[in-house]
Amino acid sequence: MTQPISRRTVLKSMAAGCLASLPAQAEAGLRTPPDAVAGKKTGAAALVATLKAEGVPVVFGIPGAQENELWDEMKAQGLPYLLVTHEMSAAYMADGAARSTGRPGVLAIVPGPGVTNSLSGLGEARLDSVPVVAIVGDVARGDKYRPFQVHELPQVGMLQQVCKGVFEVSHACEIPNAVRSAFRLAMYGEPGPTAVVVPYTLLIDTCKFDSMPLAPCDVPFDEGAFLCALGLLRRRGCKVGIYAGMGCMDYAPLLVKAAETLQAPVATSVSGKGVISECHPLAVGWGYGPQGTPTAENAFKKVDIVLAIGVRYSEVSTAFYSIPQSPHIIHVDINPDNIGRILKTEVCVNADAGVFLTQLLEHADEIRRPADSELVANIRKWKCEDAREHAKCYARCGVDPMAFIIALRKATVESALVFVDVTCAEHWAAEAFTVCQPRTYFNPTDNQAMGWSIPAALGAQRVHLDRQVVTITGDGCCLMTAMELSTAAREGLPVKFFILDDRAYHYMQALQLKAYRRTTATMLAHLDYAALAQAFGLKYIQIDAPADLCGSIEAALSHPGPVLTRVVTDYGKRPVRWLDATRKRYTKELSSEQKRRFALRLGSRALNHHPNND
16 A cells, blocks of 8 residues: 555445444444443543554553653553664564564654654565554644644655555544554555554544454455466376465464475475474475575475465575576465566465465375375485584684574574574574474564664563573674663563674675675774673673583573673684575676676786775
């Protein structure tokens, strides 16, 4: 949706049966449902009551002049909230809460800088298909509008760029329905962020409310396309491989049954890690081309039919579209705009992943393959080969990041929530961090927002107070959101923050050195992390050498409160399959003139023994 949505627009643009629930109980003289918002109250009181009716566990944000009434009402009604240090972090926290629960995370922000600060986080949620609801205050509108109000930016227009829909409220009585509609749209089809924009004057207006829950929306299922897919899968002479994404996250048992029925190796996108236990005999890791795990690449070489479910072939997940073309592709996704956009696709099925898998298993006898012991044995062998490669040490001093990733996996429980930031280590973690449960491994994939992991982990910890939560964060990423460490200390949120410190933007160095034979704007200042931890009130641990890994990680995990752990990191020359695949594909698409110009520049700089690195 690209236009502001009022209550009238909602009722017109979405199916009447999907958005409006008639108060049948009231007509029949029955008791008002507990999740109804009824009676005379202020707009702020109605908004908070609606959030509670939607089951919101916590609201992230910073109060301000246009939303103070709302925050006071949250306190009055006992709706938990979490004060953050920056609205960007509020969006990241809502994102982390949403990914870990499967339900919309909520933030409350003021207009102007509150909105602009939040856009990176909302953009990440948009591109990564994460349900988030932003409650946005606004300046006075309508007959109370005056020119030159503080924070008077075009809130709706900015939010439309990063949200599935923006619900603009023009009267206090519209608030409950706008909020309910935002929640449902956030979850409808492919999930994503939505926003409700409420002028501050409406929060103190009083009116009589009678808002009932909205009826659930139907999920798409293209039966004709499904039958075409079924016909292709009936070809028992064809070997099938499954490529599964986040759309399968809540259907792990169905996915496993389908894989076992088809005797199909299962590769996932990075966002899909956990949809099948990576210890399962048919699980081959992430990706299935040169960018993913070698096991996945090997397993899919003999695949005739790729069954891609709940996944996009995005630039990041395919390493600049270097994924190989398979003889036959069946692409299943709840969003028709995601299907068949990158590879030649034989069958496009617009369907919810759970509905598709359920229907597919009803035809299990028609598509069943005999047990493939050779495939299982090969997967086991390839995984062992990958593990031996991962165990090699490339560090000359300090800690090899792959050794840290492996040690962290051994020390954490299977149900730990692991948040990985935008670093070179994210690609090694995608390969080597074995994920056994859905919604336990998280990475900002398609917007690649640096600094995401610290606040996202805090958001998840706030809604999972009894879960083990850890981050894998680069030192550059830490600089972007480090102030939220103070939030962890203030609230006693026991996240374990592991910072890989090499005093540089190593990811950019890896990209720049190959292309330019020098680095530009990649060196970071040395930080005293011990002093930083002390200032914020966190326990501090430092890991200087491989011998310190196991004991120090255990010490951090056993501490009851938040811990900042600096890992003195040496990346060495460990290869990054994702970068190598991306570089190869990018180079292939250069023109002859572009290749010549690059070659001349690299040749001239190879003669310079003192490159100008900074």
